[in-house]
Amino acid sequence: MKVALIGVGQAGGNVTERLARFDADMGFGAVQGALAVNSAEADLQSLDVVDTQLIGADRVNGHGVGADNELGTEIMQSDIQQVLGSLDGRITSSAEAIFVVAGLGGGTGSGGSPVLVHHLKQVYDVPVYALGVLPGRNEGALYQANAGRSLKTLIREADSTLLIDNDSWHEQGESMEGAFETINGKIAQRVGLLFASGEAVEGVGESVVDSSEVINTLRAGGVSVLGYATEVASEDSGENINTAMSVSRQALLTGTSLPDATAAEAALLVIAGEPDRIPRKGVERARRWLEDETGSMQVRGGDFPLDSDRLGALVLLGGAERSERIQEFMDRAREAKQAQDADEERTDPAEQFADDRLENLF
Ligand code: GDP
Incomplete structure (x- = not known):
């Protein structure tokens, strides 16, 4: 399956870079183009093989949005034409699907990826999928709440949301940085194989998977799992x-x-x-x-x-969203969000109102 990848935020950029590199190293040729979008300039500078696009420079001057996913949403909305513009020519007619890749617990990827998916769906005829990284259990309440909210919107906007839990696919006892390296490598290998498996292979019989079989499996929408x-x-x-x-x-x-x-x-x-x-x-x-x-x-x-x-x-x-694991995650995210809301109400009811409006923006 020929795909175009767009990574949003730090996790999104890192995973996109690893995927593009794996695909090139293996000679699969499934990844047709890869772009990393971020509000943090330093994160973009650490990437080598993907193209990059800075957003929100007028608001955060290249310093990122921290874990403020509302700000992530706002800057993606303001700079959406710039992002779509840099995709022009990169998403060619050979692409059979677009994947927007993001960590859902942070700011830029969490808030920005649902907005981007929404706009891509209006511009392109091919399916637009999200590849979302969920925060691990120990990552703190703000990350859980951010991810819960981002996931809800992504599920609504994307043709399917492929979820990777940061608690999966790494060894026990690794440092967080080491764990990211391991997880990103495994995501690249596994998702990279999925892309490649939908490619025609010369000289092999009938049972090779076709891109349409990947697309039809994802047609149920909701959440997908690999x-x-x-x-x-x-x-x-x-x-x-x-x-x-x-x-x-x-x-x-x-x-x-x-x-x-x-x-x-x-x-x-x-x-x-x-x-x-x-x-x-x-x-x-x-x-x-x-x-x-x-x-x-x-x-x-x-x-x-x-x-x-x-x-x-x-x-x-x-269509795997009815699984216990998703329910468990959504419960965890809801609890974190309620605790956050209670805090905000105590401090500033007007901010709470702004929060609800933002949620309904897309
Ligand atoms: P953003 O740059 O504001 O979008 O925020 P991040 O991408 O840093 O998102 C934070 C979430 O992504 C947290 O749950 C982190 O644990 C996770 N994360 C950050 N970088 C990586 C990475 O390279 N790989 C993986 N698997 N997760 C990451």
């Missing part, structure tokens, strides 16, 4: 039937970007590996298992040829 796992595989595909099952189970049950999200309206199972090692029977069995496990009647499947001695399973869930 899972991944790999295991060493035998050279003989007949011996890999159990391996196909076990990587698929791990991908869904322990390897998802949002832990414990298993209920979905639609799913896609991509088995990646050397074509000779991929067991047809095992893939079919895994697909049926995924149908039972997700409660979805729409489970698509396909192979992705990859030169490796391992077999990998990539599971994409669409």
Whole structure:
């Protein structure tokens, strides 16, 4: 699937950069263009391979908005024409989807990404998806509240919102910086494989995934989730039937970007590996298992040829917002927001009013 990426804020820029780099290093050619947008100049300067666009210079002079996501919303709204202008020519007709990438707990990405998605949907015919990073449990109440609010708006505006929880995909005991490195690397590899799996591959049979299968899986809207796992595989595909099952189970049950999200309206199972090692029977069995496990009647499947001695399973869930994990997160965000509102009411009721108006702006 040919995609254009737009990262908003620090997390958005970092993840976009890693994705663009992974796609180029692997020679996939799925990423057609990548732009990082931020109100913090220093964050943009740390990026090498993506194009950059500073916003809000008249308001914050390149210093960022802190964790003020209302200000993030405002500056994206004020500078939207500039951002759309710098995308002109970068989002070519070859792009089959646009991904807006952002950390939802901060300021620029949290407040700015829903505004950007809203405008992109008016300009472009292709689906506009969000790739949102949720704050980990220990990141503090403001981050939770910001993310809750941003997520609600994103779900409404985007064709689907792919969520990555910062508590997933990293090792225990890592420093925050080290954890970001690890998580960003894993996001790049997994989301990068998803993009690439929707690419036509020369000389391979019919079961290669088509871009439309990714798009159809995401058609349910709401929240989407990605899972991944790999295991060493035998050279003989007949011996890999159990391996196909076990990587698929791990991908869904322990390897998802949002832990414990298993209920979905639609799913896609991509088995990646050397074509000779991929067991047809095992893939079919895994697909049926995924149908039972997700409660979805729409489970698509396909192979992705990859030169490796391992077999990998990539599971994409669409319409996964009814999962317990999202409920738990929204509860956490609601509590944080209520505590924040109570504080604000005590200090300045007028500010509270401005807050509500802003929420209804888009
Ligand atoms: P912004 O620049 O104002 O949009 O704010 P950030 O992008 O820093 O958003 C803050 C949220 O993103 C917090 O939940 C951080 O933990 C998370 N975050 C910041 N940088 C990264 C990163 O490089 N990778 C990941 N996975 N999360 C990040």
